[in-house]
Amino acid sequence: MLFLYISLLLSGAAPAHALPADGLPPALSTSVVVPTYLTLAPTVHEYTRFADGGPDANWYIGFNNAWIVKLPPAPPGEFQRAFIGAKIGRAKTRPNPDKPWLREIIPGKVYIGLSQTPAWSSEQSFFLAETSDIPAEADPQDRVDGIGAAEWFWAEVPLSLVSSTAANYLVVWSPTDYFVSASSAPILAAADALDDSGHTRAWNNRSILGVPPRSPALSLETPISNIAPGVAIKLVPPAPDEPAVTVDDLTLARAGRRALIRFSAAGEDVTEAWVESSRDRLDWERVSRYQRRPPYVFALPLEHALAPGMYLRGAARDISGAIGYSDPAIVPYAPQP
Numbered sequence: 001m002l003f004l005y006i007s008l009l010l011s012g013a014a015p016a017h018a019l020p021a022d023g024l025p026p027a028l029s030t031s032v033v034v035p036t037y038l039t040l041a042p043t044v045h046e047y048t049r050f051a052d053g054g055p056d057a058n059w060y061i062g063f064n065n066a067w068i069v070k071l072p073p074a075p076p077g078e079f080q081r082a083f084i085g086a087k088i089g090r091a092k093t094r095p096n097p098d099k100p101w102l103r104e105i106i107p108g109k110v111y112i113g114l115s116q117t118p119a120w121s122s123e124q125s126f127f128l129a130e131t132s133d134i135p136a137e138a139d140p141q142d143r144v145d146g147i148g149a150a151e152w153f154w155a156e157v158p159l160s161l162v163s164s165t166a167a168n169y170l171v172v173w174s175p176t177d178y179f180v181s182a183s184s185a186p187i188l189a190a191a192d193a194l195d196d197s198g199h200t201r202a203w204n205n206r207s208i209l210g211v212p213p214r215s216p217a218l219s220l221e222t223p224i225s226n227i228a229p230g231v232a233i234k235l236v237p238p239a240p241d242e243p244a245v246t247v248d249d250l251t252l253a254r255a256g257r258r259a260l261i262r263f264s265a266a267g268e269d270v271t272e273a274w275v276e277s278s279r280d281r282l283d284w285e286r287v288s289r290y291q292r293r294p295p296y297v298f299a300l301p302l303e304h305a306l307a308p309g310m311y312l313r314g315a316a317r318d319i320s321g322a323i324g325y326s327d328p329a330i331v332p333y334a335p336q337p
Contacts, residue, residue, distance in 0.1 A: 035235055035236045035237070036077065036237075040071070040191070041194070044232055046228075049192070050187050050189060050190050051190075056187045059229075060187055061172055061185055061188050063176055063185075064180050067171065068170070068202065068219065068229075069202050069228070070168075070200075071167065071201075072168070074162050074235060075164070077237070079159060079235040079237055080236055080237060081159065081321055082233065082234070082235055082236070083154040083155060084113075084114050084232070084233055085112070085231065085232055085234060086188060086229075087230035088129060088134050088153060090134075090187040091105050091134035092106045092131075092185065093105055093139065094106050103145075105146070106184055107132065108174055109131070109174060109175060109176055111125055111126065111127055111172070111173060111174065112155055112170065112171065114168060114233075115169050119216045128153050128172070131186055133153070134153075135150060151292065170231045172188060188230055190228060190230055193228045200220075202223075202227070204222040205219060206222070207221060237320075243267075244318055245322050247314045247315060247316050248263065248264050250326040250327065251263070252329055261300065262297045269319035270319075271318060272290040273296045273316040273317075274291065275287055275288040275300065307331065308332065311331070312330075313327070313329070
């Protein structure tokens, strides 16, 4: 059966005076920090197949390979923001052309779409992740940087795109034409399906060419009955008036040919942190990978947008999508050790 993770309230559930068989009444969270998740598995932590390691079962996110999930209508409640996401891992690497003893991530993008029918227009399609931010697949013969377990990536969408009266269809695919096999493309996580209703909730489409299906008649190509693709909707309740995430104690130092950037991030359920740079303190660009757990210490090559006179700041985001920034610091012309 279908689950709403954390806040469980299915449309058409038992009336308020009738408790379920287990005696636990459904409840909709209105916490300022706890979102509601719509997904096929009991929790977003159940998606441990394929994308962490072991056989990948050809569950790649490709130019020619899309994964589709049918989720229920959003539950009633007060929500302020909406995100759609997927759990992805095992980005592939290749030898660096100039330094073949080093491996680099094969560049590419992953997109995700949301619609109330199994067809998606460009307005219903959203950038989700660069492969440079996806944990890399290990190589048994060579060193690979950035190896790790699969992670959830989220794209914010207009709240109006999430229906509370009709099914919500999600699709994940890649517009990168090199991603045509599991040997080159990242892998989508999956979970054991627990739906015993007899209704199909997930499909695989291997007929796309870099864009999601445009016609409902041709979209739901291959039904998936025993495995749930790792995609979800996250609904965020109204945020508090005070900042939910604070970033402080930014420091810069030199370590050989690298700059060390340290800062602290405080807040409930901080999920990731990163470093941004700017020339004018107006336009900021992320210059580091995401770090998903403290301590927040980044070692970045000095030549990567860290020239003397550049401004740096730390940033962190919590589970509800709220972002906090540190005060900016200027890169000195002679960073002190």
